[in-house]
Amino acid sequence: MSTEAEKDWRAWHAERERTVSGPTGPLALTGTYWLADRPGGRIEGVPGRWTEDGDAVLLTAGAEDGLSLDGVPLDGEARLGVDGGPETARVTHGDRRLVVLxxxxLWAVRVFDPHSEALRAFAGIDAFPYDARWRLTGRFRPYEQGRTVQVPNADGRERGLGLGGELAFTVDGEEHTLQAAVEADGSLWAVLADATSGTESYHFRFLRPPAPAADGTVTVDLNRTLLPPCAFADHFICPFPPPGNTLPFALRAGERQLSGG
Incomplete structure (x- = not known):
């Protein structure tokens, strides 16, 4: 019989599949266009002229371009700041959402299309079966000062990855640690690999434990290890694991890869 923890995991997995396959999920991303690479301001397949303008992006469009700003047809110029994501993107083109980041x-425009080929082909996320042994109690050890390490990204460039501390947990009597970032809400984020990476599972994965308790303890449920956004679309910029974040054992828990991948 399923335990409550396993039932919760099944609900979590179903919600993950629903979210990634939504009209603004990662499968809907069809392009990331860096404006520095487009001095004329033209983006293939995207109407209007998009140019960098100091602390903003200047969008110039005519009524014939079919762009809308905040739900109103755009005919003229608009200065745009960073969008919070596709759900709150100010500019749309039909069903597509044009996200400024x-x-x-460096400024870029991302295009999210609810009719993308990847969305049409989506058949689910393969995951390892739930296993209670991978639900652990860990401890977060914050650094005295945050640090930044340079790591390769999925687009081939190196970028800084901010880290706030060390997440420690024990597997089969041996302690293991992952360097982790601290999110604005206090939750943690680690980029990791393990002995299954690139074979039984994707090349690397994410883990997002909740905020630690006051004494530093935190639930580390490795059954909820996630595929990174770049597993769903090539146009995402995902950091690779920092040094020391490759676990020496086979983590047969959490999401593995896209079904049929």
Whole structure:
């Protein structure tokens, strides 16, 4: 019989599949376009002229371009800041959402299309069966000062990855640690690999434990190890695991890869 923890995991897995296959999920991303590479401001397949303008992006479009800003047809110019994500993107083109982002001082536009080929082909996320032995109690040891390490990213460039501390847990009597970032809400985020990476599972995965308790203890449920966004679309920029974040054992828990992948 299923335990409550396993039932919770099944519900979590079903919600993950629903979220990634939604109209603004990672499968809907069809392109990330860096404006520095487009001095004329033109993006293939995207109407309007998009140019960097200091601390904003200047979008110039005519009524014939069919762009809308905050739900109103755009005919003229608009200065755009960073969007929070596709759900809150200010600019749309039909069903597509055009998301403005900035990384390391560089501006880009991302296109999310609810009719993308990847969405049409989605058949689910393969995951290892739930196993209670991978639900652990760990401890978070914050660094005295945050640190940044340079790591390769999925697009071939190196970027800084901010880290706030060390997540420690014990498997088969041996302690293991992962360097982790601390999110704005206090939750943790680790990028990791293990002995299954690149064979039984994707090349690397994410783990997002909740915020630690006041004494540093935190639930480390490795059954909820996640595929990174770049497993769903090539246009995402995902950091690879930092040094020391490759576990020496086979973590047969959590998401493995896209079904049929």
């Amino acid at each position: 900035r990384r390391e001082g």
